[in-house]
Amino acid sequence: MxxxxxxxxxxxxxxxxxGALAQGASAFQGVVWSNSDSxxxxxxxxxxxxPQQLYSMAxxxxxxxxxxxxxxxxxxxxxxxxxxxxxxxxxxxxxHSHGDNYWATSGxxxxxxxxxxxxxxxxxxHYKTDAVRSSAIKTATLGTRYNLVIMSTCRLGSTLSTMPGxxxxxxxxxxxxxxxxxxxxxxxxxxxxxxxxxxxxSYLSRASGPRRTLYRAFTYAASIGGYxxxxxxxPFQANWWGxxxxxxxxx
Amino acid sequence: xxxxSAIRTTLVGAAVVAALAASTSQxxxxxxxxxxxxxxxxxxxxxxQPATIESPLREADHPALFARAAATRNAFGFPVGSSRVxxxxxxxxxxxxxxxxxEVNSSGQPMAMTQFNSDGSLLDAVRFDSPALTxxxxxxxxxxxxxxRALTASGMAPSGQVRTEADQSAGGWDLHWxxxxxxxxxxxxxxxxxxxxxxxxxxxxRVEHKLAAAPIHPIGRAGALLAIVRQxxxxxxxxxxxxxxxxxxxxxxxxxxxxxxxxxxxxxxxxKLAWVANVRPSGAASESLQLITLYxxxxxxxxxxxxxxx
Numbered sequence: 001m002x003x004x005x006x007x008x009x010x011x012x013x014x015x016x017x018x019g020a021l022a023q024g025a026s027a028f029q030g031v032v033w034s035n036s037d038s039x040x041x042x043x044x045x046x047x048x049x050x051p052q053q054l055y056s057m058a059x060x061x062x063x064x065x066x067x068x069x070x071x072x073x074x075x076x077x078x079x080x081x082x083x084x085x086x087x088x089x090x091x092x093x094x095x096h097s098h099g100d101n102y103w104a105t106s107g108x109x110x111x112x113x114x115x116x117x118x119x120x121x122x123x124x125x126h127y128k129t130d131a132v133r134s135s136a137i138k139t140a141t142l143g144t145r146y147n148l149v150i151m152s153t154c155r156l157g158s159t160l161s162t163m164p165g166x167x168x169x170x171x172x173x174x175x176x177x178x179x180x181x182x183x184x185x186x187x188x189x190x191x192x193x194x195x196x197x198x199x200x201x202s203y204l205s206r207a208s209g210p211r212r213t214l215y216r217a218f219t220y221a222a223s224i225g226g227y228x229x230x231x232x233x234x235p236f237q238a239n240w241w242g243x244x245x246x247x248x249x250x251x
Numbered sequence: 252x253x254x255x256s257a258i259r260t261t262l263v264g265a266a267v268v269a270a271l272a273a274s275t276s277q278x279x280x281x282x283x284x285x286x287x288x289x290x291x292x293x294x295x296x297x298x299x300q301p302a303t304i305e306s307p308l309r310e311a312d313h314p315a316l317f318a319r320a321a322a323t324r325n326a327f328g329f330p331v332g333s334s335r336v337x338x339x340x341x342x343x344x345x346x347x348x349x350x351x352x353x354e355v356n357s358s359g360q361p362m363a364m365t366q367f368n369s370d371g372s373l374l375d376a377v378r379f380d381s382p383a384l385t386x387x388x389x390x391x392x393x394x395x396x397x398x399x400r401a402l403t404a405s406g407m408a409p410s411g412q413v414r415t416e417a418d419q420s421a422g423g424w425d426l427h428w429x430x431x432x433x434x435x436x437x438x439x440x441x442x443x444x445x446x447x448x449x450x451x452x453x454x455x456x457r458v459e460h461k462l463a464a465a466p467i468h469p470i471g472r473a474g475a476l477l478a479i480v481r482q483x484x485x486x487x488x489x490x491x492x493x494x495x496x497x498x499x500x501x502x503x504x505x506x507x508x509x510x511x512x513x514x515x516x517x518x519x520x521x522x523k524l525a526w527v528a529n530v531r532p533s534g535a536a537s538e539s540l541q542l543i544t545l546y547x548x549x550x551x552x553x554x555x556x557x558x559x560x561x
Contacts, residue, residue: 035539038538038539038540038561039539039540039559039561043535043536043539044486044487044492044532044536044539044540045485045486045487045488045492045536046486046510046543047510047512048509048510048559048561049509049511049512049515050509050559052512053508053515056300057300057344060300061300064302097561098538098539098540098561116539124535124536124538124539125538125539126538127538153561154541154560154561157420158419159419173381185419185420187541187542187560188560189558189559189560190509190558190559190560191507191509191558191559192558198344198345198346199345201344202303202342202344202345205302205303205344206303206305207303207305208305208307208338209305209336209338210336210353210355210359210360210361211359211360211361215379216361216379219377219379219421219453219454220364220375220377222420222421222445222454223375223376223377223443223445223453223454223455223456224374224375224456224458225375225427225441225442225443225456225457225458226439226440226441226443226456227439228438228439228544228558230529230541230542230544230560231529231542234560235416235425237416237418237419237420237425238420239419239420240420244381
């Protein structure tokens with residue numbers, strides 16, 4: 001009897017949970033994650049303020065595009081498990097961290113791109129323990145499509161990057177699905193990311209004027225110039241893949 | 252996208268049912284929302300961030316602006332729309348104000364856009380269509396000649412050496428003419444042109460900041476090096492990291508909030524002459540940071556900003 005009652009309660013709770021999740025999915029959740037402890041006074045001797053600036057702007061502008069609720073975190077709560085556990089029900093994903101195109105565990109020549117989770121309050125980053133690899137994300141996303149993915153990191157917009165595929169975004173510029181991936185090609189100054197993303201979000205934020213699309217926002221942000229480069233081998237270049245006519249709104 | 256939405260809902264729902272079936276006695280709120288050790292933070296408030304405010308500009312009221320936009324469009328070979336939309340934009344996201352004219356086709360789609368400063372100088376001009384499919388291989392020399400012709404036609408002939416970069420995203424070439432003043436580079440200031448592989452110009456931008464007076468007795472290289480080493484020792488002394496100064500040059504730079512959060516909301520100031528040092532970290536810092544760039548005021552030796560490549 002006790003067992004039957006427990007089963008009945010479980011079924012009722014499951015039904016309720018499914019209803020809540022369906023609502024959550026239809027509410028178009030977005031997530032914004034930013035690694036700040038890697039760039040803190042404790043780890044570097046300086047406090048890099050860019051992660052907070054980029055995080056705050058992305059949360060605000062993603063919400064303005066229509067995504068919500070906006071989850072994610074800046075700092076220690078940006079763990080690999082938190083990211084992987086919450087990526088499936090999300091429609092838009094933003095990450096600011098260190099990123100690179102690492103060798104896959106099977107070794108050269110396969111690449112398994114990754115960004116670094118926040119290392120937390122007691123240690124500093126190491127890619128062996130902190131890398132969130134595209135292969136793990138691919139497993140967690142279960143073939144689901146995503147509207148907007150922004151990797152505000154170095155190198156994940158390079159043609160070598162396997163990160164778009166983790167979100168089922170093909171590396172083409174003529175897709176007709178409602179999807180868009182944005183990343184940076186080379187080692188990139190945070191100041192340049194801030195300049196680029198300000199222009200990108202600014203173009204999208206207009207309440208009036210002609211219809212805005214993510215491609216036009218990207219094209220505008222890339223056109224404004226004024227970007228520095230860490231060295232001659234790493235000129236500032238952003239890149240995108242996806243649908244050139246998509247306006248970025250969820251759904 | 253409805254299909255995808257249904258899949259997403261079903262998949263998440265199925266995961267919950269599986270979890271319930273596996274252990275009905277371990278039903279917790281954490282299982283229901285799929286939260287791991289790090290909370291998704293869904294309840295965190297969205298802090299108000301800067302936005303843009305637009306005011307419409309009609310051609311009848313601003314004929315000079317629309318004439319300037321048309322001349323710019325023609326000089327760069329941009330498409331002519333069936334109508335033009337003018338806006339004055341108070342852009343607090345970028346920290347700028349400008350007038351903007353967009354060429355719009357008969358379907359209401361933007362084809363090209365020009366932005367001007369309040370003094371009428373060009374900020375940015377960009378077309379929004381795509382390059383033609385071509386097997387042409389445009390050389391950087393050809394791209395430079397095309398850009399110079401168009402810049403001259405628009406009254407923006409640049410001076411100095413051109414810097415060229417192949418563009419991985421749009422194809423073609425990015426051409427940069429960096430600005431210098433009194434023999435020193437103005438960091439980020441430039442005339443930039445993007446030429447597609449098909450030989451057409453996609454965009455032109457001019458970035459130019461006001462400059463403060465140069466210090467009468469700027470700190471020399473040796474003095475600047477001392478100031479930078481002192482700063483780096485103070486910073487990295489407490490961390491398990493080292494540093495190596497790669498380059499040190501005098502440049503005009505804008506002070507910024509890179510290492511000082513109190514400056515985030517500070518109004519932009521004229522650019523100052525500063526020693527710009529590129530520093531390569533080693534040890535723990537190098538796991539997440541590739542380069543630190545420091546701006547050291549050439550007048551008083553204080554750090555006024557910089558940048559990082561993570």
